[in-house]
Amino acid sequence: MGTSVGANIKRERERLGWSQARLAREVCRAAGVVGEPVGRQEVSRWETGKRTPREWLPFLAAALSVPVDLLSAPQNPAEPSLPTLADFLPAEDVLEPLSGRAGRRIGIGEVVDLQQRVHSLRLADDVLAGGDLIRPALRDLRRAVKVYRESTYTREVARQLLIQIGELAQIAGWIASDAGQHEEAERIYRLGISAARQAEDHILAGNLAGSLAYQMSNTGREGEGVTLAQAALNDAGLDAPPKARALYLDRVAWAHTKAGGVANGQAAMRALGEAGEALSADSEGTESPPYLYWVDAGELKVMESRVYTELHRPLRAVPLLRGVLSGYDATHTREMALYLSWLAVALADANEPEEAAAVADRVITLGTDTPSERVAERIRVILERLQEFAGVPEVASLLADHPAA
Template sequence: MGNVTEADTRRAIGANIKRLREAHEPFWSQERLAMETCRAAGVPAAPLGRKEISRYETGKRAPREWLPFIAQALGVSVEELLPPDAPAEPPLPTLAEYLPDDDPLAPLRDPAGRRIGMAEVRDLGQRVHGLRLADDVMAGGDLIRPALRELRRAVRLYRRGTHSGHVSRQLLVQIGELAQIAGWIASDAGQLADAERIYRLGISAAREAGDSTLVGNVAGALAYQYSNSGRETDGVVLAQVALAESGADAPAEARALALDRLAWAHTQVGDVQGVMRALGEASEALVPRQERDRAGYLYWVNAEELRIMESRCFTELRRPLRAVPLLREVLAGYDATRTREMALYLSWLVMALADANEPEEAAATARRMISLAADVSSRRTGERTRIVLRRLGDFVAVPEVAELLADQERATG
């Protein structure tokens, strides 16, 4: 099809939506399609209206996250709405494309392999940290390909090269750190099975390197995924194991992070006492103590991040009087370039305000949250947007909420 522009794709999708809508028996108006799409998405009928469907059909706007639900309403696959002569966006890569089927950490022991020294290890470490910094401002869907390429490169470096015992250990440490951030990116992109395999690779590398703090950090990241993906009990167990692996002598930030993840795991199973105990211990762990080296991957763990987790726990436990002040305080000074995190934290503020029976402010906050999340390629922000809209549906009689629900798509433009 040549150089297909985004506008071309929008117009082609819009034409397909219009054609299928008008061919529907009985005939569906744009308003009826909007209503059926909201029903398919499980949200109140107000978030999507006739004007939004019209914008889609004329190619003025892309349906984005609404596309699967429009397809479901029309009784067709998403592929049938895409341009017929243009390939769909390439699927996200899987781990199998990047790592060997056997033990990824088994050295090939090639005597002719390139000699690897600390210079290569330092280069790898800089790329790993660069990936972490990129994750601060970009979402999983945007980073999954470079993350998996780096992981493959690191594993091949370890397997194919020859290196001393010290270099070998440092390579394993970097693979463990890379697996932690790559697993996080895969999880954010919605590739949970791959994320778990990546995390397990990182745990193996860190354990072989003898770095217990790193073992605990990677295991804690997997526990966090469990807690957020329907494996709440497994999340508690693994979070406890991760804390134990880190050890009492772990850096303050590592222990605080492990305790924070344990608090969240307890939140997901409704263990209030466990939550309060873990949050208290996390705050105590971060109190300054004897100076020692801190791993680079802990650069972001600070008192502000602990307050964010505390506020999220209180929100999930339906304690808005404690959650709202904390969230307001943290968000007032939060780095606006971290769009994904800002959108996520605003979503918890929406929920806390709704629980506090403040629907007007909840609607205003939701408008800001949804606008930020609109162009973020993250499974988590998409899920939180749907959760927020469903929650605000309880206040549809409030004018500010009704306006938001009726105008939500325009606000994301």
């Protein structure tokens, strides 16, 4: 019973868009109790089946505005739901080492092993989508936190472990976001920021904050995205490695673009220019963190073309995108689909619906077997944009072939 009830509670909570903490408060309010005898951790235990609500079930039903029978009904067999960070980490402060630890003593060798695993996950993310990678990513994150909490080590090894937890959280957060698990990704990013700050790695903390800002900008929290992206840039300072500074500025540019308006558009263009200048300062003798291996001139051109597309300046966007795509690695299916999606929209803005439809068809073909919410969302954007040209035969055929999309 516990597992079915937990799944039902989670489903109804997510239907309302509530966090676990919000549900805990609403349950206490429905029960008319003083204080908060039910907290987020207890809701997490109910949802994962570790505990059964029992006497709290009627108050849960009242808070969620559903019948009690609905919460206790058995689940129909379905695809296993994607895991969450709560499934893999303890409910208490996950970065607090256990008192009286009796675990084995570890050295820098274990840190190097974890570093290699994190890098392997990054490389896998280049060719696989979030839906394929979220389970191993969260398992690795749990394992890293468990080692940190239960083992003994020197102060320097502790710092290096925290850095690897931060790096692992960055890629795991990105993977969760790509799988459409945005609330989960935010929790992971915040865990990583905490780890990076404890390790006093301000560059890594800025990278994590910038990743979270990027997600906010893309999920209807544009104002927060601008604020956080700018804070990440400011905190890193002018001494940040060129690649890191270029990436922070890239995210500032995108945040302003998504915020909309003339002033934000101008701020976006300024940030793009500064990103290019920062990257041009990079040289063979400049050391940047290894996880920024993908930040290069081509990546900045992609962001520039996306900004131009979002600002409805197709004459700038189309040549940039075609240039990037002409030399792009076709094995990176998700990125290829995403970049082509921007080209399709830019072509529609340029009043080239026939060519836009051809590119859109390719995006849909690439996205069919790619479990990426980013790609799915871009397909929806393209098809909505092409509705304006529904009278064009090529567009009409595409819309007829993909009505569900």
